[in-house]
Amino acid sequence: MLVIEDLAVEVGGKTILNHINMEIPEGETHILFGPNGSGKTSLMMTIIGFSGYTVTNGKITFKGEDITYMPIHERARLGVGVSFQRPPTINGLKTRDLVALCGRNHKADVETLAGLLNFEGFLERDVNRNFSGGEIKRSELLQLMAQEPDLVLLDEPESGVDLENIVLLGEVINTLLERGVKKPRGIMEHAHLKKKTKSALVITHTGHILDYITADKGQVLYNGHLCCSRNAREILKWIREYGYEECVRCTM
Amino acid sequence: MHHVGSKAQTDIDLSKYRSEAEKHEYVEDLGRIDTVDSNKWLNVGVDIAETGRAGTFIQKDCSVIHSKAMRDGVEVMGISEALKKHEWMDQYLWKYISPEKDQFTQAAKTKPHEGYFIRSFQGAKIQQPVQACLYIAKEGFSQNVHNVVIAEEDSEMHIITGCSTSPHLITGLHVGVSEIFVKKGATLHFTMIHDWGEQINVRPRTAIHVEAGGVIVSNYISLRPVGSLQMSPTTYLDGRGAVARFNSILVASAGCHLDVGSTVHLNQPETRAEIISRAITVGGTIIARGEMIGKVAGCKGHLECKGLILKDGLMQAIPELQGHVPGVEMSHEAAVGKIDQREIEYLMARGLDEDEAVSTIVRGFLNVDIEGLPAGLAAEIDKAVTETQKDMM
Numbered sequence: 001m002l003v004i005e006d007l008a009v010e011v012g013g014k015t016i017l018n019h020i021n022m023e024i025p026e027g028e029t030h031i032l033f034g035p036n037g038s039g040k041t042s043l044m045m046t047i048i049g050f051s052g053y054t055v056t057n058g059k060i061t062f063k064g065e066d067i068t069y070m071p072i073h074e075r076a077r078l079g080v081g082v083s084f085q086r087p088p089t090i091n092g093l094k095t096r097d098l099v100a101l102c103g104r105n106h107k108a109d110v111e112t113l114a115g116l117l118n119f120e121g122f123l124e125r126d127v128n129r130n131f132s133g134g135e136i137k138r139s140e141l142l143q144l145m146a147q148e149p150d151l152v153l154l155d156e157p158e159s160g161v162d163l164e165n166i167v168l169l170g171e172v173i174n175t176l177l178e179r180g181v182k183k184p185r186g187i188m189e190h191a192h193l194k195k196k197t198k199s200a201l202v203i204t205h206t207g208h209i210l211d212y213i214t215a216d217k218g219q220v221l222y223n224g225h226l227c228c229s230r231n232a233r234e235i236l237k238w239i240r241e242y243g244y245e246e247c248v249r250c251t252m
Numbered sequence: 253m254h255h256v257g258s259k260a261q262t263d264i265d266l267s268k269y270r271s272e273a274e275k276h277e278y279v280e281d282l283g284r285i286d287t288v289d290s291n292k293w294l295n296v297g298v299d300i301a302e303t304g305r306a307g308t309f310i311q312k313d314c315s316v317i318h319s320k321a322m323r324d325g326v327e328v329m330g331i332s333e334a335l336k337k338h339e340w341m342d343q344y345l346w347k348y349i350s351p352e353k354d355q356f357t358q359a360a361k362t363k364p365h366e367g368y369f370i371r372s373f374q375g376a377k378i379q380q381p382v383q384a385c386l387y388i389a390k391e392g393f394s395q396n397v398h399n400v401v402i403a404e405e406d407s408e409m410h411i412i413t414g415c416s417t418s419p420h421l422i423t424g425l426h427v428g429v430s431e432i433f434v435k436k437g438a439t440l441h442f443t444m445i446h447d448w449g450e451q452i453n454v455r456p457r458t459a460i461h462v463e464a465g466g467v468i469v470s471n472y473i474s475l476r477p478v479g480s481l482q483m484s485p486t487t488y489l490d491g492r493g494a495v496a497r498f499n500s501i502l503v504a505s506a507g508c509h510l511d512v513g514s515t516v517h518l519n520q521p522e523t524r525a526e527i528i529s530r531a532i533t534v535g536g537t538i539i540a541r542g543e544m545i546g547k548v549a550g551c552k553g554h555l556e557c558k559g560l561i562l563k564d565g566l567m568q569a570i571p572e573l574q575g576h577v578p579g580v581e582m583s584h585e586a587a588v589g590k591i592d593q594r595e596i597e598y599l600m601a602r603g604l605d606e607d608e609a610v611s612t613i614v615r616g617f618l619n620v621d622i623e624g625l626p627a628g629l630a631a632e633i634d635k636a637v638t639e640t641q642k643d644m645m
Contacts, residue, residue, distance in 0.1 A: 050597050072600035087598055090595055090613060101604060
């Protein structure tokens with residue numbers, strides 16, 4: 001699904017990612033660990049193609065297509081979807097209208113989707129305007145539910161979310177990835193019977209989200225390098241026990 | 253007694269305009285109006301079907317061609333008829349605007365061409381809006397109108413005024429002196445939509461007087477090209493708890509010069525004022541002014557000027573606050589610039605191409621929630637914004 005080969009990325013003339021190799025096969029969820037400032041968000045921004053992240057080496061392939069220099073919207077239409085950590089406020093644009101725009105190709109039922117996230121009360125609000133951390137997460141996931149991407153990039157889906165809502169978010173993420181064990185309400189009635197085709201890259205530095213979603217693999221990004229690739233829970237144990245510095249030592 | 257401050261306006265040579273025009277016949281049945289004209293009126297919110305309207309006033313050049321009230325509690329007529337009908341009319345003429353203010357007010361005084369008189373009776377709650385249209389069809393004509401609006405005590409009314417010109421018109425001048433009186437406890441929504449022509453010059457001169465507990469909400473929308481427009485309605489909040497809210501939405505394409513402001517005097521305790529403007533230049537000039545003058549403790553005001561520059565032009569935000577005593581609370585927020593790239597990319601990450609993303613953001617920018625608009629008109633304005641925004645891109 002997603003293949004990254006020997007990728008190097010600069011921001012403001014400074015190399016922030018180097019020699020990144022990564023593969024996320026169809027149907028797999030990968031967790032990306034790393035301390036603050038290690039380049040996790042930059043990797044995600046590079047995959048979706050935001051300006052300011054200049055690829056200086058290597059390439060990114062998605063569904064067999066080279067997307068390294070493809071415009072953002074073409075990547076999105078090809079099936080890449082992102083949940084941003086700090087999305088901008090768009091004054092005057094109602095959340096309802098943005099969700100409808102996200103799902104225009106499959107005529108998403110905005111009300112039903114918002115119901116899944118207990119977000120009906122926010123549909124008339126301007127996008128991200130005065131949203132709390134947890135509300136932003138729900139808004140982002142709602143947009144992704146409408147968009148139905150094949151590769152979901154989630155930037156710290158648990159940060160700023162209270163305990164009650166983290167369970168809800170976990171369920172929605174599982175629905176989004178067609179990995180739910182609960183029969184979802186309303187939409188995707190037979191999702192649990194389908195072959196899993198959705199992939200995900202989930203950024204976390206606390207690992208809490210692992211209690212709610214299932215992961216196939218974990219990777220650690222440290223100082224702009226991918227250092228480790230193995231079972232996500234094992235990595236998390238190491239990090240919790242010894243910290244990032246010690247954890248990445250085994251590969252150095 | 254207050255008077256609108258006089259800044260000389262000598263940029264227009266009045267002698268180049270005709271002050272005479274042929275009379276147009278009164279039209280009883282609006283269905284007989286030529287669609288060339290009526291379509292232009294529809295663009296500015298005036299519906300000849302009169303669906304959901306409490307009254308209609310239409311003036312073409314110097315002639316009142318239609319005027320009637322369709323509900324109890326409201327009267328609608330030309331200003332000359334009002335002068336005949338009400339012996340007290342002179343109390344409402346040139347009260348807060350001096351005819352000596354500038355050459356335009358002088359023209360309205362010496363060469364008047366009607367204008368509307370709209371009044372809601374004491375305690376009347378007029379559910380449906382009254383519509384008024386001022387239309388220029390005569391080439392090179394200077395239409396000088398004098399309008400008077402009175403919302404009597406405890407009444408409620410919404411007026412939609414649309415100003416427009418015939419599609420074939422090239423040059424023209426519109427001078428509009430408007431005096432608006434909002435009495436104790438009354439609420440007046442006043443929505444003005446302008447759709448002039450590329451070389452039409454427009455000089456409205458407006459004064460609004462609000463008594464205790466009265467509310468004026470004024471919405472001004474000018475999305476289509478206009479040669480030049482210069483106005484700064486002045487509001488006097490002269491009673492305790494009086495409120496003024498001004499929203500304006502302006503778009504200036506190349507060759508347009510818009511100098512639009514609002515001035516509010518907060519003269520009594522507990523008075524409130526809010527001036528919000530959203531302006532976009534696509535090659536034209538916009539000067540968005542806002543001025544508040546707080547004279548007593550316990551008055552509050554907020555000014556917000558936001559401007560987007562989509563194509564080289566001039567966007568000048570001039571917010572001014574004057575506090576004369578401690579206890580005045582006033583603030584302003586002004587921002588001028590381009591669309592934030594992060595917003596564009598955020599929408600592109602949802603599958604919108606760059607043009608779609610920009611137009612979605614622009615629509616949002618212009619989407620000031622205009623209070624009290626009838627649903628049909630809100631939809632009309634939304635449509636106008638969408639169309640304008642298509643033209644801009």
